[in-house]
Amino acid sequence: MEFSVQGMDFNRAGEAAAQIKKALQLVGMHVDTVRRAVIVAYEAELNIVIHARQGRLAAYIHPDRVEIEAVDEGPGIPDISQAMREGYSTAPDHIRKMGFGAGMGLPNIKKSASHMQLTSEVNVGTRLTAIINNQTSGD
Amino acid sequence: MPHYFHSVMLDRDKCKGCTNCIKHCPTEAIRVREGQAIIIEERCIDCGECIRICPNRAKLAITDPLEKLADYQYNIALPAPSLYAQFGPDVLPGNILSALLKIGFDEVYEVAVGAVAVSNHLRRYIEHRPRPQPVISSACPAVVRLMQVRFPGLLEHIAPIETPMEVSARLAREKARQEHGLADKAIGIFFITPCPAKVTAVKQPFGKRSYVDGAFSMSDIYGAILQRLSDAADDSRNSLSPALGVGWGKTGGENHAIKEHALLAVDGIHNVINVLEEIERGELADIDYVEAQACTGGCIGGPLTPQNLFVARVRMEKLLKKLADCRQPLPDFPSDPDYYRLPGPIPPRPTLQLSDDINQAITMLEEVEHITAQLPGLDCGSCGSPNCRALAEDIVRGYAENSYCVFKLRERLQLLASEIVDLAHKQPPAMGKHVK
Numbered sequence: 001m002e003f004s005v006q007g008m009d010f011n012r013a014g015e016a017a018a019q020i021k022k023a024l025q026l027v028g029m030h031v032d033t034v035r036r037a038v039i040v041a042y043e044a045e046l047n048i049v050i051h052a053r054q055g056r057l058a059a060y061i062h063p064d065r066v067e068i069e070a071v072d073e074g075p076g077i078p079d080i081s082q083a084m085r086e087g088y089s090t091a092p093d094h095i096r097k098m099g100f101g102a103g104m105g106l107p108n109i110k111k112s113a114s115h116m117q118l119t120s121e122v123n124v125g126t127r128l129t130a131i132i133n134n135q136t137s138g139d
Numbered sequence: 140m141p142h143y144f145h146s147v148m149l150d151r152d153k154c155k156g157c158t159n160c161i162k163h164c165p166t167e168a169i170r171v172r173e174g175q176a177i178i179i180e181e182r183c184i185d186c187g188e189c190i191r192i193c194p195n196r197a198k199l200a201i202t203d204p205l206e207k208l209a210d211y212q213y214n215i216a217l218p219a220p221s222l223y224a225q226f227g228p229d230v231l232p233g234n235i236l237s238a239l240l241k242i243g244f245d246e247v248y249e250v251a252v253g254a255v256a257v258s259n260h261l262r263r264y265i266e267h268r269p270r271p272q273p274v275i276s277s278a279c280p281a282v283v284r285l286m287q288v289r290f291p292g293l294l295e296h297i298a299p300i301e302t303p304m305e306v307s308a309r310l311a312r313e314k315a316r317q318e319h320g321l322a323d324k325a326i327g328i329f330f331i332t333p334c335p336a337k338v339t340a341v342k343q344p345f346g347k348r349s350y351v352d353g354a355f356s357m358s359d360i361y362g363a364i365l366q367r368l369s370d371a372a373d374d375s376r377n378s379l380s381p382a383l384g385v386g387w388g389k390t391g392g393e394n395h396a397i398k399e400h401a402l403l404a405v406d407g408i409h410n411v412i413n414v415l416e417e418i419e420r421g422e423l424a425d426i427d428y429v430e431a432q433a434c435t436g437g438c439i440g441g442p443l444t445p446q447n448l449f450v451a452r453v454r455m456e457k458l459l460k461k462l463a464d465c466r467q468p469l470p471d472f473p474s475d476p477d478y479y480r481l482p483g484p485i486p487p488r489p490t491l492q493l494s495d496d497i498n499q500a501i502t503m504l505e506e507v508e509h510i511t512a513q514l515p516g517l518d519c520g521s522c523g524s525p526n527c528r529a530l531a532e533d534i535v536r537g538y539a540e541n542s543y544c545v546f547k548l549r550e551r552l553q554l555l556a557s558e559i560v561d562l563a564h565k566q567p568p569a570m571g572k573h574v575k
Binding site: 001014017018021022023025026027028029031032034035038039042043061062063108112 | 497500504
C-alpha cells in the first residue's frame, strides 16, 4: 500500500500511519509488530511533512516482516550520522513550537525497526527503508 | 468463537434499518441486513453510542429488573457518583440515599467512597512511574474494551487497579458480613448504572468474578427515587459523599482526585480514539496518567442517565462545592495494594483479523485494497456497512457482495440498459426498413 505525503501538511500527518496500522491488524500481525511499525511509519511520515516538499510512504506486508519505505523530494541530509543522534534536529523554530522536531524521529525509527537503511542526496531527497520483523509466536 | 454477553441489544420491532447507527459505532460492529441492524457481538464494546444516535429508539440496554431484589436476603445499593447530579439543586446525596432505602434496599454504599480508596491507591501507583508511560485509567469499561478490540498494543498501559465500583462492592460486602454475620450468598449488591458498559462489566467482568450481583439502570430507578424524595426530606440519611469521590462522576474528577502529576483527561469515545492513536505513535510520554471516558462529560453523560448532560454538569459542580465544605470522616480502607489489583492482565480481543492464516490474510488484504479503490468512497452507508472500506472487507470476508453498493449497482444497470438499447437497434436481416 502506498500513500503520497505533502510537506507541511500537518493536518493530515498520521493518516498514512493509521491506515498502515489498520492493514496490519487485518492481517493479524503480532501486537508488538504493529506497535513498532506504527511508530516507524508515523515518524517517517512526519519527517516528510516537516522537512520535504513531498514524498511517498509505502508499506509492504509479508508474513514474517513489514517493510516501510519513505522516499521524498527535499533538502536531503548532509550528515547522516549526525542526524541519527538523539536530540539532533534541523527543524526550524516554528515547527519545534508546534511540539514537533525534537530530534527523536530517526533514533526512534532505528529503535523500533529491526533493520534500517538511510540514503540521501543533498538538495535532491532522502530514501528510508525500515524492516520490522514479525514475531510469530510469544515474545 | 467465544460467546459475549452484551447489555446493548436491538429491538427488532423498532429498527427500520436506517443506517444511522452503523456510522457512529467506534468499532464498526453494526451492519444493516434485510432492513435490520445486526450487532457483531465479538466487536461490540457496549459503549452505547448507538443507543444515543438511534432515531427510532431501537437500541436498548438490558439491565436488571428491580424484582431481582427478591433473590437476596440483604440488598445493598451502590449508587454511581453520577446519580447525585440527576436531581434538582436542593436534593442532597443524603436524600437520594434515603429514597433508595425506601425503595427496598437494606443498605447503601456510595461508590464515591470506594472512589476515594481507588484514588489514593492510584496516586501511589503513579508515583512509582510505572512503564510504559502514560498509565491509562481502567475505570471506564467501554474504553478498556475499545482498547481490547482496536488498541491491543496499549493494554499494558492500563492501570492494573480495580474500578471504584468493584472496590466499593467488595468493601460493602465485607461490611455487611461483619456487621450482620451474613453469608456471601445472602447479600445482593446492585450498582445503579449510568451506562450499559458497566452492566456488561458486571455480567462479564475482566476478572473471574464481579463483586456486584446486578445493575439497575439509572433511568429506570429515577422515577422511583423521585417519588420517595418528597417524604425523604425530613429523615435525610447521613451521607459520607466525599467530594473527591463524587467528582469521579464527571470528566476530570478522577484526575482531580489524584491531584499531582501530569494528567490528561479525555471524554467522548471518538476523542478517546484520537488520544489513544497519539499514544500508539509513541507520543504523550510526558503525560503520567490518562483519564479516558467513553461518554462526553464523563459518567454524567452516560446513555442511561435521565438528566441532560449540561444540566447535570452544573448540578455536579454546585454539589461538589457544597460537599467540599462538609467533610465526613471516611472508613479505614485496606492498605494492602493487592486488595485493589486487577486479577490479571487484560487480554486483547482480536476480531479484526481477516484470516487465521497470515498468507491468506495478506492475499485478502490485497483484495480489500483493490475493491476499496473501485468503490465510490462516499461512505454513504446504503450498503449496510459503515463505509466503503468496511464494505470491501465484508465482501472479502464473504458477508457482502459488490452489488450491495448502490453506485456499483447503478453502473451495472446502465451498462445493461445500454446493451439492451444496442440490441434493440439491431435488426434481423429478414425485417424490412419500415419496421419500428
